[in-house]
Amino acid sequence: MAPGTAPQTTLSAEPRDFLRSLFDAAVAAALPSKIVPPHLPEKPRGRTIVVGAGKASAAMAKAVEDNWDGPLEGLVVTRYGHAAPCTRIEIVEASHPVPDAAGQDAARRILELVSDLTEDDLVIALISGGGSALLALPAEGLTLADKQALNKALLASGASIDEMNCVRKHLSAVKGGRLAAAAYPARTVSLLISDVPGDDPSVIASGPTVPDRTTFADALAIVRKYAITEPSAAIEHLERGEGESIKPGDERLQNAETRLIATPQLSLEAAASLCREAGLQPLILGDAIEGESREVARVMAGIARQVRQYGQPAPAPCVLLSGGETTVTVRGKGRGGRNAEFLLAFTVAMDGLPGVHALAADTDGIDGSEDNAGAITLDDTLARAAKQDVNAKARLADNDGYSFFDALGDLVHSGPTLTNVNDFRAILILEGGEPTARESDA
Template sequence: MSDDHRKLLREMFDAAVAAAHPSVCLPPHIARIAPPKGRTVVVGAGKAAAAMAAAVEQHYPATLEGLVVTRYGHGAPTAQIEVIEASHPVPDAAGREAAARILKTVQGLTEDDLVLALISGGGSALMALPAEGVTLEEKQAVNKALLKSGATISEMNCVRKHLSAIKGGRLARAAAPARVVALMISDVPNDDLSVIASGPTVPDATTRQDALAVIAKYKIEAPAAVLAHLGGDACETPKPGDPVFARVENILTATPQGSLAAAAEVAKKASFTPCILGDLEGESRDVALVHAGVARQIALHGQPFAPPCAIISGGETTVTVRGHGKGGRDAEFLLALTLALQGFGGISAVACDTDGIDGSEDNAGAIMTADSFARAERAGVDLKALFANNDAYTAFEKLGDLIITGPTRTNVNDFRVILVPNWAGR
């Protein structure tokens, strides 16, 4: 891969992240929110929460109060809104205490007050307030098992909602009769508002039976207290049509599609035809095989687009953990792609998480160069063995191709680009 292609891949990722940054995507929406007669209380949760709070402080024309919770290391300086940091993806006591304070903050408000909720991906784990009868430790156990199971984000959040005292529309219920405006950055396929951070301000159409079905499907060994809680109607969430949502407005301010489109513009300027596949789900290694097939078809037959072409996709894949290695879903995708293509046609690629953290490691993702497979062979790096051990991080670390950005303070989930040059397949 030429240095130009490596640079282009990074520029496309940077453009995707920039399009979803709160400093860019929030101001137009903040400008349309009229201050209330009473108080403006700000609460929120997610990897972008601190940067969202900073944007609100900069652009909202009235006095603010409140607090938000974000991931450790994802904070941002604020003057009026308190920022708390907690653990992600497995919740901790700091997240539990922050969620309890958020719930208390919105209670007792009047019709003259406004709750400004700042919601982004990661908020489900960060705003972890277990339902009565369920301990934080029990919720942690279920969360860890779900993360390793291969469950989709929608499935995981269905369970989380029914084990929570604040998610699944319960924050909106606590805030009534105050007006609630939620500014949301989507990190989920199809931008399902009820799934973003488990929808604390959104009606929930899922049921406790759905949550039990997820636990059964993935053979989760849930604690007895969890099963007992899900066995009773008390765990049910507020449903569509509930009057508690009469004064609630949920607004999408940034979406995965918006970031993919921003990257596509960069590709066009570099004379690569963008082919946006959209938001995808599924096992990372399986999604990689599909992408490899599309890339070969473009290279060999000029279908569905003639090279040079940039295949762009987002969404949230999953990894069923079988080994003991390091690496998130993006590095796993990229290693599977590397093995599938083995340098075919000079094709290169990038796969990163837009929050800057791929899984639980310190990298956003990695780059696959046209000679990654060959370089690994020359260096004695057994990519197949590392792949079998879910150790994609080590594979790209040894190749020197990790991408480390640090926290980006936004999150529209996975970002993937495959560059098929005009000489590919020849």
């Protein structure tokens, strides 16, 4: 036994099932039915208008309906397959991560809905991750096709979420505080579910109801950083720099209030509590971890090895928990989102080290644009892959994490969870025996 290690715990569930229970606990901590009601504002003298955008917005709208005693109207836009049954608030489904005409029309209607209000009226804005692509109303002079093309280029570039949303805000007629500005002088109360590292309200769904400190110059620097030159209309729009986003101190935001009601950290803490109940020490490594998925995976693998060899930063048995949003620079032709990419890179880096098992999944239930939330890797994953002649390194080089874990039956399928607090990663480290396979065998 390595220095500083602790005796092996006895789990009441297999590692696969325990990891899945941690993911479920993280999701449950951010469900709209639980987190929306305590944050609802007082009723206004005038109308109450509910608007919103994001993967959780429909479920948030239902939570408002179920807990609001009084007149209510509105419209929210969510991703296809993420609707919830509402009677007073209209639910529109649209495309994510690349916007479509349904999202464009919904954004236009939302903007119209909050116009011409009075100071006696209340706008409840339900904002969650995914709202940036779903609230797709191009700035004057741009087309939906322009936004779609630039969005695809950003998604493939490896740009971080704050970089992508900086650009999106400067191509939009509704994001970057413009929605709240349109609602003035009505009071706007925004309920936010954070899916971004650092929980910056101006980054969540590109901040439609909060001030924006970024500029056209910032957005232009980002597209140049990633050598994005098309579509020309969008690049020229950024170069002209006309029609800035709404800045701090703008009087049109003086009646706007923001309430952060769910964060990645709260979900990590829920998973940590479950670990302690199982007799395992949880270590929360961070809720805002960014970077290339495979590079983050190598770092996490190094920490896991340190635990096994030296009992640092904690002895086994323990669980390393983390959140955030990694990125993938797409070079291959395979399938898979950032969580499958992370987990496959982690599997390769661990090289069959016994007693180390992990899960990586998106809390919205969709890893990128696939039908899975993420995947699970066990200490025998490479051995099972070798038996099926599935080469992990080759699949990683092709950005094909989905197919790798699909071949082994190790994808995590949750369906849309109707919330979104970003990626969730759990690495379970137990005492184990000898490695069962090396990457050279798989």
